[in-house]
Amino acid sequence: MRYFFLLFLLLPACSPRPAIVLPQTAAPAVVQDSKASGEPAKEAEKAPEIEEPAPPAPSPEELERQHKAHELYLEAHNHYLRGRYDAARELLQKATDLDTKSAEAYILLAKIFIMEGTANNDTLKLEAARQMLGLALESDPGNQESQALLALINKT
Numbered sequence: 001m002r003y004f005f006l007l008f009l010l011l012p013a014c015s016p017r018p019a020i021v022l023p024q025t026a027a028p029a030v031v032q033d034s035k036a037s038g039e040p041a042k043e044a045e046k047a048p049e050i051e052e053p054a055p056p057a058p059s060p061e062e063l064e065r066q067h068k069a070h071e072l073y074l075e076a077h078n079h080y081l082r083g084r085y086d087a088a089r090e091l092l093q094k095a096t097d098l099d100t101k102s103a104e105a106y107i108l109l110a111k112i113f114i115m116e117g118t119a120n121n122d123t124l125k126l127e128a129a130r131q132m133l134g135l136a137l138e139s140d141p142g143n144q145e146s147q148a149l150l151a152l153i154n155k156t
Contacts, residue, residue: 069099077108085112096135106136107146114153129153 058066076091089112095105110132117125130153136146 065098066102069095069102069105072098073102073105073108076105080108080112085116088112100135101139103136103140103143103146106132106139107143107149110136110146110149114149126153 072091072095076088076095079085079088079091089109092105092109092112095102096109099105110129113125113129113132116122117129130150133146133150133153136143137150140146
């Protein structure tokens with residue numbers, strides 16, 4: 001039973017899943033009269049919300065490229081887990097050529113460069129890792145993993 005629970009904890013880290021975004025509803029803001037004049041509270045005036053236009057849907061060709069890039073990423077991740085970093089790096093290069101916005105591929109490339117750079121005291125590999133993390137942050141600015149890895153590299 002204990003091992004099943006540990007396996008359950010590791011599953012989210014093994015397989016990427018899309019984030020679920022729930023719509024947020026806000027209660028109307030209430031303004032209290034500071035003089036306590038006995039008047040009822042009023043609803044605060046809100047600025048009208050301006051909706052940004054949705055980005056255009058990707059073309060079928062773009063979706064196919066993203067799908068192929070993700071398959072390459074998954075294969076590269078398996079090589080990475082088995083310590084075959086050269087094979088993983090080659091597949092990740094192909095994945096980022098197909099999908100230049102694949103933050104997960106850039107992060108895995110950065111991890112490989114970090115491991116190789118710290119093992120051999122190679123500053124060029126660490127600089128390559130910084131560049132990969134920069135590209136990952138361009139693709140996904142809120143990605144906490146890339147932010148943490150970048151902070152780790154900048155410490156050294």
